Amino acid sequence: MSLSDIDRILLQRCIDGAPRAWQDFTERFLGLVIHVANHTAESRGLSLDDSTRDDLVAEVFMVLLASDRGVLRRFRRDSSLATYLTVIARRVIARRLHLDGFRSRLSVTAAEPATTEPTERIENREEVERLMARLNPEESSVVRMYHLEGMSYQEISKAIGLAENSIGPMLSRARQKMREGA
Structure with a gap:
């Protein structure tokens, strides 16, 4: 699937810093990022509490804004924007789950016993x-x-x-x- 005209215009507005562009962008893709957060955790046998899920979703959007929207600028436009954002969100969330010790704030499902390795989360x-x-x-x-x-x-x-x-x-x-x- 290729980039739709609606998403192409929205993406360009975000990159250009147009008024309300970021709000429109987050409204359009918030549900997708929440779904990716839940699915990524579930695929690892984890269940996210609301606070942790919100932290992960916020991290994804922070990554999209970082370096003057560098991740958005690097989008090659050879797929749908939703597909690209899904890949970015999954990478960010998987890394955070693994590296930043979110495991200590998650409820682990019966399919995966809690790890005994100490995990540390860098708070700021x-x-x-x-x-x-x-x-x-x-x-x-x-x-x-x-x-x-x-x-x-x-x-x-x-x-x-x-x-x-x-x-x-x-x-x-x-x-x-x-x-x-x-």
């Missing part, structure tokens, strides 16, 4: 910035692109000029440094 952006200060500039950029902007390994590879298969190990090393600084 200042804490993230403090932990990222332990990283070298390249690691910090990769962490920011992957975790905060929702970029894929391929996109990061192109952006910084590193081999795609180097991104995962760099993220692992960076996470370890950040854990040590917590």
Whole structure:
């Protein structure tokens, strides 16, 4: 399915920062992002409480706005906007569920026993910035692109000029440094 005229116009209005464009955008896609949050959690055997779901949905929209709406600007327009947003939302939500310790705020269904691994959630952006200060500039950029902007390994590879298969190990090393600084 290709990009509809309605979505093409709405997307361009958002990118241009037109009045009410962001409100129109969120009204149009809020239900989709909520559905993706619920489905992503369910597929991992988790049930979201309302507060956690709202946090995840807000994170998705923050990622869409980050870096002057960079995620929206990178949309190639070769699929529907809903399909693109579903992929972005699923990535952001899956990462947050995995990395930020939302498991401690979730009710786990019988299909998946609670994990015994300690999970930590970084509560605010200042804490993230403090932990990222332990990283070298390249690691910090990769962490920011992957975790905060929702970029894929391929996109990061192109952006910084590193081999795609180097991104995962760099993220692992960076996470370890950040854990040590917590």
